[in-house]
Amino acid sequence: MVRSPISSIAMQTPAKAAERPESDPALERACKDFEAVFLRQLLEVSKVGKQAGAGYGSMVVDALATSVNDAGGLGLADRIRAALESKA
Numbered sequence: 001m002v003r004s005p006i007s008s009i010a011m012q013t014p015a016k017a018a019e020r021p022e023s024d025p026a027l028e029r030a031c032k033d034f035e036a037v038f039l040r041q042l043l044e045v046s047k048v049g050k051q052a053g054a055g056y057g058s059m060v061v062d063a064l065a066t067s068v069n070d071a072g073g074l075g076l077a078d079r080i081r082a083a084l085e086s087k088a
Helices: 005-012 025-045 047-051 057-070 076-087
Strands: none
Touching (some): 025 076
C-alpha cells in the first residue's frame, strides 16, 4: 500500500481531540479556522497553485487544504490552543 504525503502528516500531529482535556469550543473552532487560513495561504504562495494553471489553481489549493485539514491538519491548531489556554 502506498502512503500519501497527507496521511504521513496526519500521523505526525499531536494528540487527537478525544485524548485532550475539555477546552472551550469557540477557542477550538478559532484555532482550527486560523490553521485552515494559514494552510491555504501557504499553498497559494507555493508552486502548487501556480502549476495547476490559472483556472484551476484555487481549486487545487482548496482541495489540498481540505484534505490536510480532514486528515488532522498540521498540528498548529492544537499548539495554538494549548498556548492560549496556558496563558489564561
